[in-house]
Amino acid sequence: MSPQTQADALRGSIDLLVLKTLSLEPMHGWGISQRIQQLSSDVLEVNQGSLYPALQRLEKAGLITSRWDTTENNRRARYYSLTASGRRALGEEIESWRRFATALEAVLSTP
Amino acid sequence: MSWVGGLRARAWLLLSSRKAEARMDEEFRFHVEMEIQKRVREGTDPAEARRQAMIAFGGVERHKEMMRDGRGGRWLGDFLRDVRFAIRAAAKDRGFTFMAALIIAVGVGATTAVFTLVNAVLLRPLPVPTPERLYALTESRVGAVAQSYDGTALPYARYVAYRDATGSVFSGLAAQRAVSFALRAGGQTTSVRGALTSGNYFGVLQVHPALGRFFTDDEDDAVVISNAMWRDRFGADPGVVGRTIWLDGLALPVVAVAPPGFVGTNPMQRVDLWVPIVAARRAQGLTSMASWMFLFGRLGPGVPEARADALVDAVAKRVPPNEPQSRVRGARLESMNGLFRGDARTMVGKLLAMILGAAALVLLIACANVAGMLSARGVSRRREVAIRRAIGAGRGRLIRQLLTESALLALIGGAGGVLIAEAGAGSAKAADLFGTVDVTPDLRVLGFALALTSVTAVLFGLLPALQTSRPDVVGSLKDGGWRGGTRSGTGRSVFVAGQLALAICLLVLAGLFVHSFQRASNVALGYDSDGVVVATTDLGPRGYDEARGRAFYSALEEGVRALPGVESVALAQYALLGAYSGNDMRNTESGGDERYESGVGQVRVDTAFLSTVRMPIVAGRGFTKDDVGGAPLVAIVNESLARRLWPGQRAVGKSVRTMGKEMRVVGVVRDGRYDFRAIGLPAGFALFPFAQQYAREMTLHVRLYPHTRPAEIVRGIRGVVRSLDPDVAVQDAGPLSVPASRLLEPQRLLSLFLTLFGLVGILLSGLGVFGTLSFQVAQRSREFGIRVALGAPGHSVVSSVVRRTAAVGVIGAGIGLVASAGAAAVLHRFLYGVGVVDPLTLLSATLILLAVALIASFVPVRRAMRVDPVVVLRAE
Structure with missing residues (x-):
């Protein structure tokens, strides 16, 4: 997969990935990108150009909130966490993604 | 509340956007630092780690732009930024700003000045509650x-x-x-x-x-x-x-x-x-x-x-x-x-619409001119625009910014225009151009000017903005902003052709109306109004019967004739050039074709009238002392009425019928002007002897010897009237030549405005030709330099410039001539004695335009001829 197509595939699912990551624990932007990369075994690399706008979008939609906090190294960072409606949205998103993936798989596995 | 609330919300937005910017900065900085730390931990050299982290992060400004877009409500911040930028840009390029604002001011000023008149004459409501x-x-x-x-x-x-x-x-x-x-x-x-x-x-x-x-x-x-x-x-x-x-x-x-x-x-x-x-x-x-x-x-x-x-x-x-x-x-x-009702309102409305239309043409020329200037400047700004695009500005964003600059220009120009309009109204008032019409600008005029200014900004700003913001980042950065590109060149040519077309339109119309005005002025008054004093008395309120009235008037004439400085005295029912309504008249030939003329001015006069006002008799005779009560009723008609009732025949000896009476025509007088508001053809006019038809309201026409002061005679007349009956008032007393000078007022006004606008239009379009040509020469000087260096003769360089200008000029003039013929056809009923296609006018308008274009191209062409290859090529 070329980096370009990978990025395209990611764009649609960035919201889902961010929500999922934040459902584990509140985290700052850099941490989110590291976590996604780590969880996907370095396959998914989140571009900052889509990560921060996505965070802004989700916050505006009320799915996540943010506040200033300090990291373990005593640095100030913006921490994002899931809201109740964000948690609900995550469930729905996962559901619809699974449906989509299954359907896609069904089509692709046709001999 | 909503307005204040909205304002507060916006202020909050602005503050919050400042906070959001700070937050964005900090978050990004944090991100990059964490990335560097990570790489250093992995063993990369710190400097190299920073470089890699920055590359990995990508364009900070682009990310920020995306987030700013995502934040919403950013237009206000953008707008303020644009305004600030526009002000800076305007201040930097003062010459350009001044020129453009001046041109806009002329256009807006002309249109607003005319609207001031329209407002005063047609739109201003009565000062009463709910006048609408x-x-x-x-x-x-x-x-x-x-x-x-x-x-x-x-x-x-x-x-x-x-x-x-x-x-x-x-x-x-x-x-x-x-x-x-x-x-x-x-x-x-x-x-x-x-x-x-x-x-x-x-x-x-x-x-x-x-x-x-x-x-x-x-x-x-x-x-x-x-x-x-x-x-x-x-x-x-x-x-x-x-x-x-x-x-x-x-x-x-x-x-x-x-x-x-x-x-x-x-x-x-x-x-x-x-x-x-x-x-x-x-x-x-x-x-x-x-x-x-x-x-x-x-x-x-x-x-x-x-x-x-x-x-x-x-x-x-x-x-x-x-x-x-x-x-x-x-x-x-x-x-x-407004001031007029009925037919008069329609007539005046049309007249003003024409003047306003002419002013709008001037404004259009001004817009085309400034559009050309902006489009030319756009070319020299291609590098700036390309850089902006490269670092993430969208096209819409760029257009908005360019339009903000145009709006600022328009605003400066519009303010200047209002000043010009006000000065114009002031000088018109000083010159007593509009008599008692109050042409003071009011809120409506200001509103009009403001609306006009916004329209103007879009008119001259949009096309150049679209052109300048056209995406061609790589090309523009590569060639260093040297090439203008043929398409924008075409755009500017369109602006120049448009200006020339509009200007020639204005010139032709101005020429037609000036020509027509001269013709109409040559239909002289038809009598000599200089040195005549008029004064009106009405015996009706005093209840005089005909016998007492006649006695009063003959005593009045006798008394006034005795005043020093009086050459002759006559009586007429109305003052010449006063406004009076007419009646229908018809010829009475049996079996022949029956003809009517409506709205014929009818005036009862005594025997001394024609000689006193020096109205020439062209056929038959004037009234004599034999045309009295018992004698057959007689009438005198003017040439126009004679022509219309008895075309191709002798009028003298024929009979006319009006107001239930039949009269024999005994004389024909020269055509004249009888109503100072009249437009176009001389009206029909008929005279009846006072001795046969009494009227209780009569106007003295007194011819003075030279060097007699009219005011003294007026005083004398008042004295005579007072001695006859102290309860009879003297009305509208004064010299006849005052209203006579206001004769042909509509045509005079129209010619005046059209001439003025025609001159301004031609000046502006000359400026447009000059600017565009200068710019072309400046832009192509490198090309010229190379061509000269390679041995091309100077005149071939020049001819390449001139050919294009000439083509543009011919196209513009052609369109303008056709358009002006169309406009003249619509306006033909305001023309007097001039055909719609007047060869003299067309020819002179074309020649004037050609001369202006030639003069305007002289300096740039000379500059092109003197291009020194060494200088130009070294400048690279």
Whole structure:
């Protein structure tokens, strides 16, 4: 997969990935990108150009909130966490993604 | 609340956006630092780690832009930033800003100045409560000829019929008629302008008195005076209510003082007295004067104009008119705004529309000019624009920014335009160009100027903005902004061609109207108005019968003739050049073709009239002392009337019929101008001997010897009248040459404006040619340098510039000539003695434009010829 197509595939699912990551624990932007990369075994690399706008979008939609906090190294960072409606949205998103993936798989596995 | 709330929300947005920017910065910095730390931990050299982290993060500004877009409501911040930038840009390029703003100011100024006039003449409402609910009633009549005309003056009986039938749509229908009263106060009898009104007049206007109470329907014994008269004549005496004043020999008690600034329903004819029409009808003499009324009504609450309009039309068709020779075709409601009603309003409206159209052409030329300038500057800004795009500015964003710059230019220019308009109105007032019309700009004019300015900004800003922001990042950065690109070159040529087309249009129209004006002025007055003093007296109010009246007038003539400095004295029913209504006349040849002429001015004159005003007789004879009561009725007609009633025949000896009488034509006088508002062809005109047809209101025409002061003669006339009857007022006394100089006023005004606008237009388009050509030469100087260096002769370089300019010029002029022919065809009825296609005008307009284009291209072409290859190529 070329980096370009990978990025395209990611764009649609960035919201889902961010929500999922934040459902584990509140985290700052850099941490989110590291976590996604780590969880996907370095396959998914989140571009900052889509990560921060996505965070802004989700916050505006009320799915996540943010506040200033300090990291373990005593640095100030913006921490994002899931809201109740964000948690609900995550469930729905996962559901619809699974449906989509299954359907896609069904089509692709046709001999 | 909502407005303040909105403002607060916006202010908050602006503050919060500043916070959001800070947050964004910190978050990004944190991100990059963590990335660096990570790489350092993995063993990368710190400097290299920073480099890699920055690359991995990507374009910070682009990310920020995306987030700013995502935040929403950013337009305000952007807008303020754009304004700041625009101001900086304008301040940096002062020469350009000044030039562009000046050109816009000329265009906006011309249009606003004309609108000031339109506003004063047609739009300004009466100073009464809810003036938009007031409407004037106008009848459409068909004369004996198949010609229709508007009648704003109606007989009293018809007023009553309308009033009684329209109670369902009007809260009141009032009638009024302006008349002159002889006011006798303190041993002096003076003539004052007053109005005879229906009892509901003030109620319909909803005006409230400053003092006392207005008369009502049942009152016939009352007079209301204006605030100005109260102050000037009665020293603002609060006890004036209840005092008796003498009007036309009738004693009337003052019941009220009108509020300040109220001068009746026509600002042009200010009125100082209001008398109930019933009082006038009771008093002997005023009855006939009161018979023609001007009607206006106030729509009832919630009644739409269309319903009232339909009803008055129906009433008009039902009620038979009392003049046998004309037929009422219908009636309609008309706005009470402005100064004119009926036909006059239509005529003046068309005239002003033409002048406004000419001003709009100037504005369009100005816009095309500035658009050309902006588009040229856009080329030199291609690098700047390319850089902006490269670091993430969208095209829409760029266009918005460029339009903000245009708006700023327009605003500066518009402010200048308002100043120009105001100065224009001021100088017009100083030159007494519009007489009593109040041309002071008001809020409506300011609003117009503001709207015009915004339209202007888009007109001249949009195309160049689209052009400049066209995405071609790589090309522009690569060639260093040298090439203009052929497409933007074409765009500028279009602007130049458009300017030339508009300018030639203006020139041709100006030429046609100036030419027509000269022709019309050459239809001389038809008599000699210099050195003639006029003064009018009306014996009606004093109740003179015909015998006493004739005795009065012959005594008056004798007395005035005896005054020192008087060469000759004559009597006529109206002052020449005064406005008077006409009647239908027809020829009476049996079996032949019957011909009518409507609106013929008819004036009763004595035997001395033609010689006194020096009106030449071209056929037959003048009136003699034999044309008296018992003798056959006779008439004199002018050339135009003779031509229209008896085409190709001798008029002398023929008979005419008018007002139920038949008369024999004994003479024909030269055509002349009889009404200073007249436009176009000379009107039909007929004279009858005073000895055969008496009129109680007559006007003295007194010819003075040279070097006699008119004011002295006027004083003398007043003295003679006072000695004959102290209750007779002398009206409208003064030299005849004053109104004569205002003759042809509409044409004069039109020629004046068109000439002015034509000159401005040609100047602007010359500037446009100059600017565009200079720019082309500057842009192509490197190319020229190379060509010259390679051995091309200087003239081949020049011809490549000139060829293109010439092509643009020919196309622009061609379009302009065709368009002007079309415009002239529409306007032909305002032209007198000039064809729509006037070869002389077309030729001279084209020549003028050519000359201007040549002069404008001289400097740039010379510059192109002197291109020094060494200098140009070294500059690279």
